[in-house]
Amino acid sequence: MRTLTVNLEDRSYPIYIGAGISLKDELYSKHISSNKIALITNEEIADLYLSEISQTLTSFDLKVLVLPEGESQKNLETVQNAIEFLSDNGIDRQASIIAFGGGVVGDISGFVASSYMRGIKFLQVPTTLLAQVDSSVGGKTGVNTRKGKNLIGAFYQPSAVIADTRFLKTLESERFSEGLAEVIKYGLIRDRDFFEWLEVNISEILSLDSKAMAHLIERCCQIKAEVVSQDEREGSVRAILNFGHTFGHAIESLTEYSVYSHGEAVAMGMIMASNMSQKMGMLSSEDTKRIKNLIESMNLPVSSPDLDKNDFFESMKRDKKAQDGEIRLILLESIGSAKITSDYPKEVLMKTISEY
Ligand SMILES: NC(=O)c1ccc[n+]([C@@H]2O[C@H](COP(=O)([O-])OP(=O)(O)OC[C@H]3O[C@@H](n4cnc5c(N)ncnc54)[C@H](O)[C@@H]3O)[C@@H](O)[C@H]2O)c1
Structure with a gap:
């Protein structure tokens, strides 16, 4: 496994890269302060990988939100629904969100994490090449409106990025x-x-x-x-x-x-x-x-x-x-x-x- 750091003073965080690393539960526990996790993903990724990641995270109280696939989901309605899901499932300030997917899931989940209870921790587990080399790193989060792409958003850094190269094998x-x-x-x-x-x-x-x-x-x-x-x-x-x-x-x-x-x-x-x-x-x-x-x-x-x-x-x-x-x-x-x-x-x- 390779590890590097994004240096941003108290908001610094590691990026872990390697094949199979998303199956190591210690990588998550290092960056999570309570046992509650909300994992946000989409239908396509859930079909392929939800069962294995759920098995990796069995020591946590895991709540899973599966969004429909597509850029069209990147909107405020999805954000509101996600926030209601977190609230209904008892996700509190100490809990963490895991963004499990490509750039769309990452941008939505990061923005939800930045605004839910004025900000809770989140981890990025990117599953596309674009997300692994670009969107999961750097803290840009947000959603689209009819007036433009990414018009609503926040700079909000994750606590860690876990880039498992194995996911790329199923990418079109x-x-x-x-x-x-x-x-x-x-x-x-x-x-x-x-x-x-x-x-x-x-x-x-x-x-x-x-x-x-x-x-x-x-x-x-x-x-x-x-x-x-x-x-x-x-x-x-x-x-x-x-x-x-x-x-x-x-x-x-x-x-x-x-x-x-x-x-x-x-x-x-x-x-x-x-x-x-x-x-x-x-x-x-x-x-x-x-x-x-x-x-x-x-x-x-x-x-x-x-x-x-x-x-x-x-x-x-x-x-x-x-x-x-x-x-x-x-x-x-x-x-x-x-x-x-x-x-x-x-x-x-x-x-x-x-x-x-
Ligand atoms: N925040 C940033 O800094 C930043 C930077 C660049 C792009 N973006 C945003 O990222 C989004 C695009 O991200 P993307 O290209 O990852 O698209 P995406 O998230 O839509 O994923 C592409 C498709 O691949 C599927 N998929 C994801 N992982 C898979 C896997 N391992 N195997 C099979 N299928 C898989 C998804 O379900 C989806 O259908 C855009 O919304 C863009 O605005 C954000």
Whole structure:
């Protein structure tokens, strides 16, 4: 098992990574102060893994809330129902919540934990690659409203993250590739050696070799932990984690969230951001090509449908990360080094959009 720490003073916490570690009851008991636990999961994950995790947690008084599957569950009604469930089941201030699932379950459960009785402990047991390398770490929790994704939420750190690589074996391949988009992102923004390791280990990764997966998750979590430790609330450097996302969100929004998954849109967004970095004279054409090749070899799309460039620009301006209508971009100085900037000629952005 590998262990690393997210350093946030009194809110610091460990991330445990390894195959089969979700079956070790001592990992939970270390971080839980009473014997009451509310485990929140969804139907799909419950079918696969509820029985084994319940057997691991037999020494606790376990209450299980199973949500229907899907992003559409990420709303305030689910939060209210979950809070009523906790209250009906005698979950008190000393009890803990376990978020057992992908990013959807994690975001809902974390937000419920942040608000129930003004905050109770919670642990993340992420079951998708995206959740293991991204959403379970860093403390962003929340739900969607009709006016936008993740509009309601809180920064609320878990007490521990238990990332069991075994869960990835049952993940659909498209879901797995979605997580890989975020994995590639970490190499691009912070670590050229890791990017090169990904290039060399494509077949081990795609065949879920457990040693390769443990290394991959560890390196991604290390990078996320370092960035979050420097800037927990995204006042500055944490924004680099949005590399590719501003372009990606415009693709998602203009295709009405029905053509591409988030990870696919981020993959295309990273290519657009790389193209723009090259046009700005920052990134070499050779590096731009390598980025595209790696994304393609991870079974992610590299070209998007024809979208109107003015609509695209307006959509980027509406992104919630824009400030006073100014589009802040994360661009690459090289593979492994990213920069946040609003200082670029608009023509270069428009050219990037229209040529993609
Ligand atoms: N909080 C953050 O920092 C953060 C960061 C990135 C994304 N997010 C959020 O994460 C969500 C997306 O997360 P996701 O990609 O994990 O999607 P998800 O939670 O919807 O899970 C994807 C699908 O995989 C299924 N699944 C989960 N684990 C499985 C397993 N081991 N085997 C088989 N099937 C399994 C789920 O039931 C679901 O159908 C979005 O809501 C996004 O906003 C949050």
